[in-house]
Amino acid sequence: MFTMLNRFQDYSEQAIQAARYIGQGFMVTLDHMNRLPMTIQYPYEKLIPSERFRGRIHFEFDKCIACEVCVRVCPINLPVVDWELKKDVKKKQLKSYSIDFGVCIFCGNCVEYCPTNCLSMTEEYELSIYDRHDLNYDQIALGRLPISVIEDSTIQTISNLNYLFKGNTESHSNSRNITNFLE
Ligand code: SF4
Ligand code: SF4
Numbered sequence: 001m002f003t004m005l006n007r008f009q010d011y012s013e014q015a016i017q018a019a020r021y022i023g024q025g026f027m028v029t030l031d032h033m034n035r036l037p038m039t040i041q042y043p044y045e046k047l048i049p050s051e052r053f054r055g056r057i058h059f060e061f062d063k064c065i066a067c068e069v070c071v072r073v074c075p076i077n078l079p080v081v082d083w084e085l086k087k088d089v090k091k092k093q094l095k096s097y098s099i100d101f102g103v104c105i106f107c108g109n110c111v112e113y114c115p116t117n118c119l120s121m122t123e124e125y126e127l128s129i130y131d132r133h134d135l136n137y138d139q140i141a142l143g144r145l146p147i148s149v150i151e152d153s154t155i156q157t158i159s160n161l162n163y164l165f166k167g168n169t170e171s172h173s174n175s176r177n178i179t180n181f182l183e
Helices: 002-033 069-073 109-113 139-143
Strands: 045-047 057-059 080-086 091-100 119-121 156-158
Touching: 057 091, 057 139, 069 080, 069 109, 091 139, 109 119
Parallel strands: 045 156
Antiparallel strands: 057 119, 080 091
């Protein structure tokens, strides 16, 4: 009789424990029902890059003095600075400038140390192409200004992912700048 009571007590404790685990599982499920999806529908939706995002480098040919500081500070000596010496004025004259983004690691050293600020990092990150040689940008390609994600009216932009934090139950449409593309 005593053994049976002990077994019944063990069984009851196990049943209560199991019910507690199931309850905890349901609480996790309910908690996640309040949250919005972690994914964005790229390329129809895009995140707005942060202010200090290190994307494709922009180059201003007229400001470059061909000092080659960018080459020396680059961990892989990547920028190719082609210049000639103008003997009459004893000055270097820049002939061409290129950076191969197939090799660049976007560390930003060249931008940081350029004495004339002719280099800057843009928010452009869509550099995929079919031929890797096309990633070798000359001064003309480097001089092109990027299209801002915000100005592209064909896509939705998401300013940040704050809405993903626990407890925020705003709908997608309240958290985004919406254009007409998907409406
Ligand atoms: S550091 Fe600046 S100014 Fe000097 S060569 Fe490089 S891009 Fe031109
Ligand atoms: S971002 Fe870094 S790796 Fe790329 S060219 Fe500049 S210094 Fe070199």
